[in-house]
Amino acid sequence: MPSYELALVLRQLPRPELISVIKRTAEAIFDKGGIIRKLENLGTRALPHKVSEHGVVHREATHFTITFDTAPTKISDLKEEFGRDIDIIRRYIFRVEEPEEHKCTLHEEMLPPAYRKDVQEIIDIAKRKQKPKYNYNSGLDYYPFQK
Amino acid sequence: MLRAGCQLLNQAAAVKTGSNNFALEFVRWRRKPRWLPVAKSKMFRVPERKKQTEEERTELMRLHNNYKTQLRSVRQYLREEVVRQQETSTADHIVLTPEQEEAEFQRCLDENAAWNAKIASERNVRLAEEREAKVAYVQERLEAAKLRSEERREKVDERIRYEIEQAKTFITRESLEVAIETALANPVDHNYAIDLEGNMYRGR
Numbered sequence: 001m002p003s004y005e006l007a008l009v010l011r012q013l014p015r016p017e018l019i020s021v022i023k024r025t026a027e028a029i030f031d032k033g034g035i036i037r038k039l040e041n042l043g044t045r046a047l048p049h050k051v052s053e054h055g056v057v058h059r060e061a062t063h064f065t066i067t068f069d070t071a072p073t074k075i076s077d078l079k080e081e082f083g084r085d086i087d088i089i090r091r092y093i094f095r096v097e098e099p100e101e102h103k104c105t106l107h108e109e110m111l112p113p114a115y116r117k118d119v120q121e122i123i124d125i126a127k128r129k130q131k132p133k134y135n136y137n138s139g140l141d142y143y144p145f146q147k
Numbered sequence: 148m149l150r151a152g153c154q155l156l157n158q159a160a161a162v163k164t165g166s167n168n169f170a171l172e173f174v175r176w177r178r179k180p181r182w183l184p185v186a187k188s189k190m191f192r193v194p195e196r197k198k199q200t201e202e203e204r205t206e207l208m209r210l211h212n213n214y215k216t217q218l219r220s221v222r223q224y225l226r227e228e229v230v231r232q233q234e235t236s237t238a239d240h241i242v243l244t245p246e247q248e249e250a251e252f253q254r255c256l257d258e259n260a261a262w263n264a265k266i267a268s269e270r271n272v273r274l275a276e277e278r279e280a281k282v283a284y285v286q287e288r289l290e291a292a293k294l295r296s297e298e299r300r301e302k303v304d305e306r307i308r309y310e311i312e313q314a315k316t317f318i319t320r321e322s323l324e325v326a327i328e329t330a331l332a333n334p335v336d337h338n339y340a341i342d343l344e345g346n347m348y349r350g351r
Binding site: 015018019022023026027030035036037038039040041042043064 | 313316317318320323324326327328330331333334335336337
């Protein structure tokens, strides 16, 4: 099962109701055969713009993320279910990607151009494109090829 | 007729349509194009045949017959001469007795067999080499595949071990309430930056 991250924007609620909303969401994931890896509370703060959802205008919200694993076929069901919840303003589900492995090549990039591997390749290509040229001071007093 | 036309060509170049009793017809100039049909007024015109008298006809026939007969006799003579030449002369080929012919054939056969044997031995060597190379290639591929599958298995095993280790921290239905309490108690903020010395700069 691939990992997903559910980013929730929740209505401003008193603590017991907030707990029940999160619990409801988590139960929905469990009911669909999912596994919850991590819960994160990103705090209550002002929204970047006013949001009108389920007939109410919101200016502040609680942000919450749930990292979970589930079958990809269940994702649309989950989204639909969370969309019906009136306490959830916004819900986004992202696929959690494996972190890319980067290798530091700064010391190679800092070399003078003539020593850099990519520059040497470019020079090789340019050399390959040059045609062989007749040398005029090679002893013959005429041009031996067709002009 | 043609010669007369050539003689008159110089005159005709000046006057293209020709003189009174003679009309030189130019194909290139003053003629309708080749692809146009016959004119309507000339469509059903039948050209008149020239009359030939009886004695003129017989004379022409006699000349014609004479010519054909003479030519036929010359041709027959030449043909017979060629046949005679081929039968008698031995200029272009060597005449052999049956024994000699048999010996020659046997020699050719032996030479051919020797060639075949030589090529066969070369081919056998080549085929053996190719077979060996193929066996080595297949062996190498098989070993590579084995190695690959082992590596893959190793990777998968490692992943499974990691996931089993992680499973201890997974949140279950029983531990859900506690997890929510802890999460609400510890709000996190990912809005920060780190410099090369490891100092953290918070965004908010």
